[in-house]
Amino acid sequence: MKLRNVLVVALLVLLALSTLAPFLWMVLASLKPLAEVEELNPLPTVWRPGNYPQVFRQVPFATYYFNSVYVAAWVTFLTCLTSAAAGFAFSRLRWPGRDRVFQLYLATMMIPGVVTMIPNYTLMVKLQLLDSHAGLILPAAFGAFGTFLMRQFMISLPSALDEAAEIDGASPAQVFWDIILPLAKPGLLTLAIFTFMGNYGSFFWPLVMIKSQHLRTLPVGMLYFDTIYGRQTNLLMAASVMNVVPLIVLFVAGQRFLVKGIQLGAVKG
Amino acid sequence: MSRRGRRGLADALPFLLPNLLGFLLFTAGPVLFSLGAAFTNANLMRSVPLQFTGLENFRMLFSDREFHLYFLNTLYFLIGMPVAIAGSLALAVLLSREIRGVVVYRTLFYLPSFTSGVALMILWKQLYNPDFGPINAAIHWVSATLRLGMDAPDWLLSTRNLLGIEVEKVALSARQYGLGARDAIVIMGVWTAVGGNNLLLYLAALMNVPTELQEAAALDGAKPGQVFRHVTWPQLAPTTFFIVVMSTIGGLQGGFEQARVMTAGGPSGTTTTLSYYIYTKAFEEFRIGYASAVAWVLFAVIFALTLVNWKFGNREVAE
C-alpha cells in the first residue's frame, strides 16, 4: 500500500514538473535583457527585474488589466446565472419543445465561431455597442456551452429531491435556488472558471470591437510588444506573467471554495 | 397544448428566457445569417454584386484541393483526443484520493490553460527547437542510453507526420513518415488538455459519485478495477458524454490559434485546419459566402459525429 502511494506521488510530481517547467521558463525569460531571450541557457546572466515596471511605463498596463478582469467578471456572472437557470429549465422541468430547443443549442455550438463574427459585428454596430464594455460582454455571455454544462450536471442529481420539495409546496423558484443550485455548486464553479479563463484571453473580438485606448484588454494591449520591428520577447513575457497572476489566484481561491462547497453541501440521495 | 404543458411552460419561462433571448440574438441569429450566406456569393467587396448561387459554393469546395488537404489536417488533430481524455480521467482518479497538497497539484496541472496566446506559442517553439530544445535533448539522451541510434525529429519545421500524409496532395508516402509540425501541435494539445478543463470536470463529477455505492461494491468483494468499471464509470457517464462531445466539437473547430500565431498554417500548409482556412477566406479574401459554405460542411461533419456520440452516450442518470 505504502509503495503504491509513493509511486502515485512520484508520478504526480513528475507530471506537475512538466507543466511547471515552461511557466518557469516564461518567468526567467521575463527577467532577461532582450539579447539573451534567444539564448538557450534558461538563466539570465544579467537580471532585469526592471522589465516589469518597464511594461507599465510603455503601455497603460493597469487599465488594460482592469478591463480584462472587469469584462471577464461580468461575462462569468451573466453566464453562470442565466446558464444555471436555463439548465434548470432543460433538466428539471418538463415543457413542450424542450428537447428540440436544446438540440438547437447544441447545434449552434458546432458552427465555427469565425463565420458568426461578421453578422455579430454588424449587430453591435446597429445596437451602437461598438467601442464599449457592453459590446465585449453581451455577445460572450449567452453561449450554448454554459447551458449545456449546467444541464448535464443537474441531470445527474436525483429527481427524488424535486418531488419531495414539490410535495412540501415549494415553487419552482425555491426548488432552483434552495435545493438544486447548492447541489450543482461544483458544476457552477467549474463553469465560472472555464468562462473566466476563456474570456480573459479572448483576442480577436476585442481587437475588432475596441478602438479607444482606455477600453483595451490585455491581449490587445500586448500587441505593442510584438511588431514587425522586432518582438520584445522579454517584456512580452513579463506582461504575460502579470497577465496570468489573477487567473492563478482565482483558481486557487476557487478550489478552496469548491472543496468547502462539497463539505457543506447537501447529503446526496 | 395540454393544461399540464401550459403550466410546464409557464414555470419554465422565467428560467429560460434570459439565456434564450441572449442566445437567439447573439448566437442563433448570426448562425442563421451565415447559413444564408453559404448559398450566395457574399463578398465584403462591394464590387462583387450579391447573387444567390445555390449549391455553387458547395460544388466548388468539393473540388477544392486545399479544402481536402485542410480537412485531412483537421481530422488529424483529433488523434490526441482519446489520449487526452483518458489522461484527464486517470489524473482525476489519482487526485481524488487523500493526497497532501491537492490544491498545488491541481493548480500546476492547470497552468498550461492559463498561459495562452503568443506567450505559450513562443514557449513551445523553444521547447521544440530541433538542436537545443529540451524535448529533443531528452530524446537524444534516451536514444544514447538505450543505444537506439534514433534521429530526433525536426518538429515544427518538418512536414512529416505519423501517418505519412503528403504535402500537396491527399496521399500517403513513406518519405513523409516521421514526426513533424502536425504531431508537435497534437502533443501540445494533449499536454494542455490533460490537466485542464476536462480534469476539473472529472474531479467535480467524481465528487458527486455516492461513496456508499463504491463501498457497497467493495464489501461485496469487488476489486478496485471492477469497482471502477461497474460503479464509478457509469456514474461518470453524463460527464464523459459531455467531455467527448465538447472535445470533438472543439477539436474539429480548433487549430486556429496555433495556425494564426505560431505556424502561420505552415510549413507549407500542413498545420492549416479548416478553421484557419475559413478565417483566411472570410477575413483575408473577404469571400464570406464561400467561407460560410466551408463552415457549414464542417458543421455537417461535427453534427454527424455528435449524433453518433448521442446515440451511444446520452443517458439520464437520475438515481
Place this chain on the structure above:
Amino acid sequence: MRTFFGLALLALLALGGVAARLRPRPADPRTVPLVWASDDNPARRDQIDLYNRRHPGQTLSLDPNNTGLEKVVVQSIAGVGPDCFDAGEGSLSVLIAAGIVEDITDDLARRGIVIERDTWPAVQSIVLRDGRAYGVPTNAAADAIFINKAMFREAGEPFPKTPWNWNELVSLAKRLTVRGPDGKAKRFGLLVDWNSWPGFVIQWGGEVFTPDGTRCVVDSPEAIAGVQFLHDLIYVHRVMPSPVEEAAIAASGGWGSGVITQFGGGRKAAMAFGGRWWLCTLRDRTQFPGLELTAVEAPTHAGRVFHGYGKGTFVNARSPRKEAALDLLAYMMGTEYGQLINDQADGLAPTRAVCYAPGYDRNPKFPEEDYNAVWRATLERSVPNKMSPYVNSQAANRILTRQMDLVKNDQKPVAQALRDAAREVNAEIAATLERNPALKAKWLAVRRAADAKAGAR
C-alpha cells in the same frame, strides 16, 4: 445562493463605477478627434505627439493594428472604421474594391502635394492606381548589407568595396562562416529573411507579375535563377542557415521579426540583408549591448537595381472628418515628419527631398551611424515589387509563401516550385475574374491592348 449572486452583482456594479472613473475626460469638444490605425511602436507615439502639437484643433489617437487589413476592412464596411489607416504594397486593389478608399489626387494637389513628384518612385505604386492617388506613402525602405564590425575585425576582413556582385559576397561569406568540428556552424556569413525573396527575383532581371499585372511570371528563367541563388546560399554555399539551423540560433523561428533579433542578439552572423528600419530595434543599447554596425550597398547581379518597399497611409472614404484626415496625410508629406522618420530610423522619409537635407546624413544622437548615405543611394535605384490588381494579394501571397516554404526546406526543386506557384496564381486570377465581371472586362481590354502592341512590333 441568492445572497451570493446578489453580492456578486453589487460587486460588479461597484466595479462599473470604477470603469466610469477610468473613462478619460472627453477630448476638448472643440477639437476634431482623428483616429489612425497603424502598428503600435515607440516611433509611432512620437509621430502622433508631434502632429497634435502642430494641429491644436485636432486630437489624433492611435488604434493599434499590427495584424493586417482584416480589422480595418471589417470596421470600415460596417461604417465605423478609423479615419486613416496604414496598408502595404498590394493592398490597394482590395481597398478600392471594398470601397474603403477614394481618389484624393485633387485634394492632395490643392495642398501642394504631387505623389509622382515628391516621393520615392519605389513606393508610389502602394498608393497610385492608373495615375490617381488614394493615399500617401508613410515611409520607404530598401535592403542593404548590415555588417557586424566586431566579427569582421576578428576575422581580419576589410569591409567590402561597392559596387560588388553576389558571387563576391559568397566568397566573403564563406570566409566568415565558421564551423565547429562537428560540422555545426558557430557563425554564419549571412542572414537573409526569406520574405526578401522578391529582391532576388528583381535583381536577376525577373518579376513576379507582368508590368500590367495581368499574369504571374514568377516562373520565368530569370526569376527561377534568382530564387535558385537564394536557395543555394543555404544548401550549396552553406553560408546561410537552413530553417533548422536558424531555429538552432534562436528559438523564434523564421517568420520575420526573428531575423533582426538573431542578427543583433544571437551574434551568430557576420552580415545580414536588411533595411534601415532594423535600426529602430538594433539601436537599443540596453537590449543589444556592444553591437557595432555599419552597412554597405547590397551586391547586385544583372544591373544595379534593388527592391524598394514601404507602407502607405490612406484616408477612409467613409470618414466624416476627411479634411482633418487629409491634414494628417499632408503632415506626412511635410519636412518635419520626414525628419522625424529619418531621426527614428523608421526606414526613410517618404519624400525624397527630406532625405537630402543635412540632418539625414549625420544624426548627433547616433554619431556611429555614418552610413546613412547607403540607404539613400539604394533607394534611388529601387523599383517596387508590384502586386497584380486582378487578384487578392493575400491569396496570391499565400500561394507564393507555400511554395517558398518548400524551397526553403529543400523539399522541392526551385524550378518546379515556381512553375507550380505561377500556375496556381494564374488560376486564382482566373477565378477572381470569373467572380467579378467588371474586373474581367478591364483585364480583357488591357490584354488586347498589350497583344495589339506586341503584334504591331
